[in-house]
Amino acid sequence: MRSFRLNNNTLHPNDSLRAYGWNAYWDQLLSEQQPAIRQLKPARVVAQFSHSYNVMTEAGENSASVTGKFEFNAAKRGDYPAVGDWVMVERLANESRSVIHAVLPRRTAMVRNAAGNVTEDQIIGANLDYLFIVNALNQDFNIRKIERYLIAAWESGAQPVVLLTKADLCERPEKFVAEVETVAPGVPVHFVSALLDQGKDELGAYLQPGVTIGVTGSSGVGKSTLLNWLADTHRQQVQGIRENDARGRHTTTHRELFLLNNGALVMDTPGMRELQLWEAHDGWQQAFADIEKLASQCRYRDCKHEHDQGCAVLEAANTGSLDPKRLANYKKTARELARLAIKESQSQAKSSNRTPRSKSGKSQARLNKRAYLTED
Ligand SMILES: Nc1nc2c(ncn2[C@@H]2O[C@H](COP(=O)(O)OP(=O)(O)OP(=O)(O)O)[C@@H](O)[C@H]2O)c(=O)[nH]1
Numbered sequence: 150m151r152s153f154r155l156n157n158n159t160l161h162p163n164d165s166l167r168a169y170g171w172n173a174y175w176d177q178l179l180s181e182q183q184p185a186i187r188q189l190k191p192a193r194v195v196a197q198f199s200h201s202y203n204v205m206t207e208a209g210e211n212s213a214s215v216t217g218k219f220e221f222n223a224a225k226r227g228d229y230p231a232v233g234d235w236v237m238v239e240r241l242a243n244e245s246r247s248v249i250h251a252v253l254p255r256r257t258a259m260v261r262n263a264a265g266n267v268t269e270d271q272i273i274g275a276n277l278d279y280l281f282i283v284n285a286l287n288q289d290f291n292i293r294k295i296e297r298y299l300i301a302a303w304e305s306g307a308q309p310v311v312l313l314t315k316a317d318l319c320e321r322p323e324k325f326v327a328e329v330e331t332v333a334p335g336v337p338v339h340f341v342s343a344l345l346d347q348g349k350d351e352l353g354a355y356l357q358p359g360v361t362i363g364v365t366g367s368s369g370v371g372k373s374t375l376l377n378w379l380a381d382t383h384r385q386q387v388q389g390i391r392e393n394d395a396r397g398r399h400t401t402t403h404r405e406l407f408l409l410n411n412g413a414l415v416m417d418t419p420g421m422r423e424l425q426l427w428e429a430h431d432g433w434q435q436a437f438a439d440i441e442k443l444a445s446q447c448r449y450r451d452c453k454h455e456h457d458q459g460c461a462v463l464e465a466a467n468t469g470s471l472d473p474k475r476l477a478n479y480k481k482t483a484r485e486l487a488r489l490a491i492k493e494s495q496s497q498a499k500s501s502n503r504t505p506r507s508k509s510g511k512s513q514a515r516l517n518k519r520a521y522l523t524e525d
């Protein structure tokens with residue numbers, strides 16, 4: 150097993166960035182940037198505080214803040230760097246400090262927003278490869294909640310993976326896995342028990358060097374326990390290093406990216422709890438791909454799936470091949486999306502004279518679609 154240390158001096162310059170997920174994709178993306186950007190150094194945001202960041206540079210971890218120009222140009226909160234972002238920095242000579250000039254276009258992004266308020270976009274996690282959707286195998290098990298998280302996951306661009314935790318509290322976890330599989334087309338589902346140290350091997354496929362994983366789920370499902378279990382002792386080491394840090398940076402952190410000793414990167418998202426609302430039409434279609442497929446067979450193109458006349462969706466629900474509860478959640482989330490679209494267009498009309506400056510970059514199209522999340 151490969152092992153990485155956070156100690157600034159032990160990593161070869163580029164190893165440091167590669168350990169944090171830099172790869173050919175980012176080489177290519179960087180080569181497409183303006184010369185003024187290309188002359189800067191790439192770094193990854195590993196922690197976010199109220200007014201500053203920690204970034205991993207090719208020469209180790211630095212504290213960092215954005216330039217005045219960056220601040221001037223940032224039209225909305227989502228324009229600011231977030232944990233997981235690749236940023237372009239200038240390293241200050243003889244200091245472990247960097248100045249952030251730009252954020253490289255995000256490959257994927259989990260976005261939270263105060264509904265209908267574009268300027269309050271908040272990136273919960275950037276450039277996640279996988280999103281672990283965690284649900285517990287006890288009385289908290291809730292398939293409708295998993296469906297909702299899946300919408301946000303698909304919308305973010307990260308590949309969702311459902312993790313059913315606390316398998317030790319459940320007689321037949323396989324039964325629940327099968328149940329989740331029926332509502333999660335194209336999504337791997339696994340059960341684990343941190344208590345009994347079971348199921349870690351199966352996660353090895355995701356926990357690969359340089360791969361970034363976000364962990365989400367309701368309070369109490371076992372996210373922290375899961376992270377500590379996956380981290381083995383390494384996370385303790387990280388905390389040990391932080392404890393000795395004179396700047397006391399362990400006190401105010403919001404979110405952090407941790408490097409596990411197998412080389413994978415995991416993102417602690419303590420603030421992200423419940424999925425409330427979102428504007429995530431693509432994600433919604435993907436999460437309910439089975440129903441969308443049925444709907445394409447309804448007699449009327451604009452079928453609302455309320456009346457039996459030639460409705461393939463209702464027929465599936467009536468014959469038992471589609472769970473009526475899943476259909477209900479499909480409709481409920483569709484109504485929420487519609488309501489939000491109205492709210493959104495109202496708020497856009499109101500603030501049309503302060504429309505955000507648009508930036509170039511592929512990620513912008515994705516970021517214009519928002520998944521809405523709210524804290525507990
Ligand atoms: N039986 C059992 N209990 C577990 C397991 N994993 C976590 N728990 C328990 O579940 C409770 C919640 O675990 P946490 O890891 O704090 O859950 P969380 O999702 O991080 O909760 P928040 O910090 O509130 O978001 C704790 O009492 C854990 O001991 C497990 O595999 N089996």
Ligand SMILES: [Zn+2]
Nearest residue numbers: 447452454460
């Ligand atoms: Zn129909």
